[in-house]
Amino acid sequence: MLLGQAVSRIEEEVRFEFQSAPEGALALLGAVGLAGVAVAIVLMYRSEGRAGASPRRRFVLAGLRVTAMLLLAAVLLEPVLAKYLHRWIDSYTIVLVDTSASMSLGDRYRDADAEARVRRALPDAAADLSETRRIDVVSALLARDRRAFLRALTERNRVRVYAFAEDCALTAVLRAAREAGGGGSEKDVVDLDGATLAFSADGAATDIERAVRQAVEAQGEAPLAGVVVFSDGGFNRGGGVEGVARFLRERRVPLMTVGIGDPAPPRNLRITTLEAPEFVFPDDPFQISVSLASEGLAGSSARVTVYEQIDGQPGPGRVIDRRDLAIDGDGPLSPVSFEHRQPAAGMYTYVVAADAGGDESVVDDNRRSATVRVADSRVSVLLVSGAPSWEYQNLVRLLQRDASFELSCWLQSADARAVRDGDTILRHLPVLAEELFVYDVVVLLDPLAEGLDEGWAGLLDRFVTEHGGGLIFIAGRQSAPSLLRDERIKPVVDLLPVSMNPDADLILNRLGFYQRREYAVAVETEALTHPVIRAPEGEAATRLMWEGRGGVYWHYPVLRAKPVASVLLRHTDPAMRNQYGAHILAAVQYAGAGRTGFLAFDSTWRWRQGAAENFNRFWIQMLRHLSEGKLFRGRQRGVLSTPGSEFPVGEAVQVEARLFNEQFEPLALESVEVQVQGPTDQQALTLMRRVDRPGEYAGRFAPSEVGAFTLTLGPWEPSQAEPLVREVRIVRPSLELVRSQMDRTQMSSLAAVSEGGRYFECDELMNIPPLIPDRHEVTTTKSRPTSLWDRAWTLAALVILLGVEWGVRKWSRML
Numbered sequence: 001m002l003l004g005q006a007v008s009r010i011e012e013e014v015r016f017e018f019q020s021a022p023e024g025a026l027a028l029l030g031a032v033g034l035a036g037v038a039v040a041i042v043l044m045y046r047s048e049g050r051a052g053a054s055p056r057r058r059f060v061l062a063g064l065r066v067t068a069m070l071l072l073a074a075v076l077l078e079p080v081l082a083k084y085l086h087r088w089i090d091s092y093t094i095v096l097v098d099t100s101a102s103m104s105l106g107d108r109y110r111d112a113d114a115e116a117r118v119r120r121a122l123p124d125a126a127a128d129l130s131e132t133r134r135i136d137v138v139s140a141l142l143a144r145d146r147r148a149f150l151r152a153l154t155e156r157n158r159v160r161v162y163a164f165a166e167d168c169a170l171t172a173v174l175r176a177a178r179e180a181g182g183g184g185s186e187k188d189v190v191d192l193d194g195a196t197l198a199f200s201a202d203g204a205a206t207d208i209e210r211a212v213r214q215a216v217e218a219q220g221e222a223p224l225a226g227v228v229v230f231s232d233g234g235f236n237r238g239g240g241v242e243g244v245a246r247f248l249r250e251r252r253v254p255l256m257t258v259g260i261g262d263p264a265p266p267r268n269l270r271i272t273t274l275e276a277p278e279f280v281f282p283d284d285p286f287q288i289s290v291s292l293a294s295e296g297l298a299g300s301s302a303r304v305t306v307y308e309q310i311d312g313q314p315g316p317g318r319v320i321d322r323r324d325l326a327i328d329g330d331g332p333l334s335p336v337s338f339e340h341r342q343p344a345a346g347m348y349t350y351v352v353a354a355d356a357g358g359d360e361s362v363v364d365d366n367r368r369s370a371t372v373r374v375a376d377s378r379v380s381v382l383l384v385s386g387a388p389s390w391e392y393q394n395l396v397r398l399l400q401r402d403a404s405f406e407l408s409c410w411l412q413s414a415d416a417r418a419v420r421d422g423d424t425i426l427r428h429l430p431v432l433a434e435e436l437f438v439y440d441v442v443v444l445l446d447p448l449a450e451g452l453d454e455g456w457a458g459l460l461d462r463f464v465t466e467h468g469g470g471l472i473f474i475a476g477r478q479s480a481p482s483l484l485r486d487e488r489i490k491p492v493v494d495l496l497p498v499s500m501n502p503d504a505d506l507i508l509n510r511l512g513f514y515q516r517r518e519y520a521v522a523v524e525t526e527a528l529t530h531p532v533i534r535a536p537e538g539e540a541a542t543r544l545m546w547e548g549r550g551g552v553y554w555h556y557p558v559l560r561a562k563p564v565a566s567v568l569l570r571h572t573d574p575a576m577r578n579q580y581g582a583h584i585l586a587a588v589q590y591a592g593a594g595r596t597g598f599l600a601f602d603s604t605w606r607w608r609q610g611a612a613e614n615f616n617r618f619w620i621q622m623l624r625h626l627s628e629g630k631l632f633r634g635r636q637r638g639v640l641s642t643p644g645s646e647f648p649v650g651e652a653v654q655v656e657a658r659l660f661n662e663q664f665e666p667l668a669l670e671s672v673e674v675q676v677q678g679p680t681d682q683q684a685l686t687l688m689r690r691v692d693r694p695g696e697y698a699g700r701f702a703p704s705e706v707g708a709f710t711l712t713l714g715p716w717e718p719s720q721a722e723p724l725v726r727e728v729r730i731v732r733p734s735l736e737l738v739r740s741q742m743d744r745t746q747m748s749s750l751a752a753v754s755e756g757g758r759y760f761e762c763d764e765l766m767n768i769p770p771l772i773p774d775r776h777e778v779t780t781t782k783s784r785p786t787s788l789w790d791r792a793w794t795l796a797a798l799v800i801l802l803g804v805e806w807g808v809r810k811w812s813r814m815l
Contacts, residue, residue: 013084018077019785034073038066064804075794080785090176091157091223091775094215095150097138097199098231100165101649101732103260104201104706105364105740106130111264114742114761121763130363134260135201138230141258141765147192150174152769154192157225157776160218161195164211165203165650166237170218172197176776200704202650204733208235208750209243216251226254226772229750232261233743241746245753254756256768261742267296268740269356270365272332278645279631281375281404281624282345285536288338288370290352295740298329302356306338311347311371320350327356345376349708364732365740369708370645371727378406379627380438382430383422385445386479387413392445394605396421398616405623408439412448431456433664437467440627444492446476446602447483454488461491465592466658468639470626471495472597475556481508484556496598497565497589498558501578507557518606519576520550521569521585532588532621533568545614551606557583558600565589588622593639594629597622637664640674640713640724648733649706657687657697657724659716666695672716674699678730679707687713703730 022030042062108130109115119125122140126132132140142150153159159174172195208231216224227248235241248255273291280286288306302325309317321338342348351369360366381399385392388411399407400423409421410429420426429451430436436459463469473496475484484493484500493500501507523546527533535541552571560580561567569586576583588597607615638659647653655674659667674685687697703709713724744759751757760768788794 015082015084017080017082017785018074019080019787020076020078030073034070037069041065041069071794071797079788081788082785083783085781085783087779087781089222089777089779090179091225091777092219093153093157093159093225093772094219094227095153095159095161096168096211096215096227096229096231097135097161097163097171098165098206098229098260099135099163099199099201100203100206100234101201102206102232102234102740103135103138104133104649104732105261106133107262107742108360108363109262109264110267111262114262114264117761117763121765133201134232135199137260137762139197139199141230141762142197149765149769151177151192152766153228153772155769156772156774158189160215161197162211162215163199164207164215166205166207166210168211168214168218171199200650202704204648204650205237206231206235207238208241209239209247210237212244212255213247216247216253223775223777224251224253225775226256226756227754228256228258228768228772229747230258230260231747232741233259233746233750234739235743235746236739241749241753244750248754248757252755254758254772255751255754256757256771257747257751257759258762258765258768259742259744259747259759260762263742263744265296266360266739266741267356268360268365269294269297269302269327269354271352271354271368274352274368274370276350276370276372278371279373279375279628280342283341283343284624285339285341286372288340288350288352290336290338290354290368292325292333292336292354293331294327294333294356295330297327297356297360300327300356301325302327302354304336305353305355306340307351307353308340308342309349309351311349317349317351342372342374345374348372348374368731369729371708371729375404375631377631378404379623379631380406380440381408381443381623381627382436382439382441383407383409383443383445384429384447385409385411385443386448386476387411387446389446389476389602390605391474391476391602394608394615395443395445395619398619399623402616402620404620412450429456431459433459433462434662436460436463437469437664439463439469440630441470441472441623443472443474443623445474446479448479449483449486449488452483452489452492454491457489457491461495462664464495464594464596467660467664468593468629470595470597470623470629471591472599472622472626474599474602476602477513477554480556481505495591495596497562497587497591497596498584498598499560499562501557501559504557511554513554515553517553518550519552519571519573520548521546521552522572522582523569524567527566527568530566530568530588532586532618532625535617545617549607549614551603552585552601553603555583555585555601558598560584561587562589588625590629595626597626637661638667638713638716638724640711640726642711642726642728645727646729646731647703649703649730650733652700652702653709653728655685655687655699655701655711655726657713659695659697661717667716668694669716672697672713675712675714676701677710677712678703679705679709685711706730706732 021027109118115129118129118137122137122144150159154174155177158176161171161174163169163171173189174192174195175189212227270293271290272293275289277286290304303322304325305322306320307317308320320340323336325333325336327333349369349371351367354366383396396407396409399405406424407422408424408426410426411420414420442460442463460471464471481504483489523533528539528542533542533546535545555571557576559578561584565587566589567584567587570582571585583600585600586598588595604615604618607618638657640657643654657672659672661667670689672687674687676683676685683701685699685701687699690696690698707730709728709730711726711728715723748759751759756771758771
């Protein structure tokens with residue numbers, strides 16, 4: 001065994017040898033002497049004519065004498081059995097196959113010479129080569145003529161086949177042709193005909209330097225004969241050609257490259273991003289925004305079309321809008337926005353298609369889609385109010401008239417036997433999880449402290465932070481000043497988007513209980529596009545709608561907005577300011593899984609004077625915004641989530657679930673199963689329980705194809721009627737699509753940096769194997785021989801031969 005080198009296999013050989021056999025002239029002289037003695041013996045017996053000695057008998061005697069003489073000569077030469085151990089150190093040829101996302105593209109081959117080469121290399125290819133992906137071209141080249149290329153490589157060396165993109169992964173180790181009968185120390189070494197070679201082009205980047213380093217270093221000290229790279233040359237990560245050059249020059253390894261794809265400069269229009277809301281309410285306007293980039297299409301035009309597909313219905317869908325664009329040059333184009341309304345509830349997929357006239361090199365990146373869920377249920381609101389104020393009466397009338405809301409009211413000052421307002425009549429304030437958690441939004445309209453104890457406040461905290469519920473607190477002069485200081489409802493106060501002012505009572509005492517002057521509200525500039533404030537007609541209409549909007553007499557002064565809050569309205573009285581700016585009148589924020597809001601005054605009902613639409617729009621948009629956390633997550637006792645809705649192909653997608661039982665307590669199962677339905681196949685994903693986070697489950701899956709994936713978590717308890725569903729989009733990494741053509745210059749440069757390397761077109765594949773040398777090494781060691789001449793049977797054979805000869809001579813009277 002050579003120092004530092006791993007032995008691939010050991011072969012044992014046993015030989016019969018003469019340990020003292022002379023060499024050269026001495027051996028010739030000995031052979032002549034033996035022959036002379038044998039001839040003399042034969043002549044002697046031939047000339048002996050004594051009585052009874054027939055010619056046949058004399059011939060036998062001569063044979064016995066010659067055999068005895070040869071046996072004596074053999075003893076003198078010392079015959080032995082020698083054992084030889086041949087230790088093979090196999091050499092390897094490395095084959096690297098690019099499996100980055102760009103290899104999943106199909107080329108239209110605007111370069112006629114490149115197309116002709118592909119058709120010569122693959123005579124059975126489809127008539128339209130754009131239907132054949134680059135990775136399919138590689139697979140076909142390796143499979144052609146019963147894997148003739150790989151078979152030729154194995155004639156001299158073993159072959160290691162790797163797939164590479166960001167990293168390098170071993171696909172197969174192919175046994176060399178000289179390894180008859182198999183064997184070897186590597187359990188994964190297989191015969192060429194039994195190897196499985198399957199490639200999936202889904203890598204997010206192409207790092208050729210890392211791939212070459214990992215593959216070469218994985219050989220250890222085994223001799224390396226050469227490296228063959230199949231790629232389109234889109235090296236976009238790592239040291240690239242320069243890094244490979246430094247590495248290979250030290251090892252004097254030839255690197256052969258094979259270009260895959262169309263080298264012609266691309267003409268390509270691609271959709272880089274598509275943005276659409278995941279959840280909307282019926283008939284609410286929403287934006288579908290598309291970003292595009294072009295290459296090689298300057299001076300032409302493109303058409304962008306939006307299709308709407310209803311979930312579960314076949315076909316391309318109906319066209320809802322289209323836009324024609326002028327392409328002035330390469331690079332990003334101006335974003336395109338489409339506004340749409342959908343009055344019917346359900347799941348809708350919006351497909352955006354970009355068309356540059358059919359003369360593109362790559363068309364795989366011309367379509368993107370997004371799924372939008374239109375609310376299929378009414379917003380369930382629980383309104384808790386201390387008294388039947390004007391704000392209470394106007395808000396109740398609005399929500400009872402609007403068919404998109406389902407209202408339950410609890411008026412604390414009402415008699416216990418009074419008939420409550422609302423669509424659903426309450427007999428008591430909901431104080432259990434199964435009673436409270438069925439609502440989407442809780443409105444606290446200047447509530448009394450009665451019944452709002454620590455337990456109810458903690459339940460409301462869970463309702464918002466864990467179950468995605470919405471909460472808004474409306475301050476009024478009757479109860480808010482004392483209630484907001486009450487430690488029993490501190491969990492509720494902590495949820496609000498504002499920090500309380502410790503000097504609030506001093507400010508209120510200075511203002512007095514009643515104020516005679518009305519002040520207008522000021523809309524924050526950043527809030528003009530906020531869904532609570534904005535008008536459907538756009539920013540200009542929003543400014544006009546809020547201009548001079550008054551109605552503020554009394555308000556509860558808070559200190560400032562919390563860091564993650566969005567301030568919507570501020571006071572316009574110059575005296576109502578502090579170190580953080582004008583007093584906040586309205587703000588919202590995300591709180592855990594839900595959303596919360598704060599309104600510092602209870603006189604929005606005054607906005608109805610002259611334009612009831614403003615009051616209606618504000619409250620409908622406010623309550624819908626607060627309810628989205630619950631409605632988007634669904635009203636089931638759990639939520640299925642992912643970190644986003646769009647992921648690059650090949651990247652692991654983290655799937656999480658938060659599940660509750662009938663009592664809305666964390667589920668205690670060890671695992672739950674999610675069905676993952678992709679474009680072509682389905683798989684089961686097991687989510688395991690997180691030990692440190694009760695009721696939470698997590699798992700990961702790695703999609704290997706582009707398209708829509710639907711995640712379905714079935715009912716986990718008999719009482720759970722509907723499954724949880726989450727849809728994600730798997731797309732090609734944008735880094736891989738920036739330069740889509742095959743880079744022949746990069747591939748040629750990569751081969752040129754190595755000693756003896758060359759670039760080859762796909763139809764020149766069989767020219768590579770003769771250029772890769774056989775670099776295997778064999779070391780042979782000889783064990784201690786087993787002697788044969790000093791054995792008892794040797795002496796016995798000699799005695800028997802001479803004894804038989806003597807007996808025959810005596811019997812024949814030849815003594």
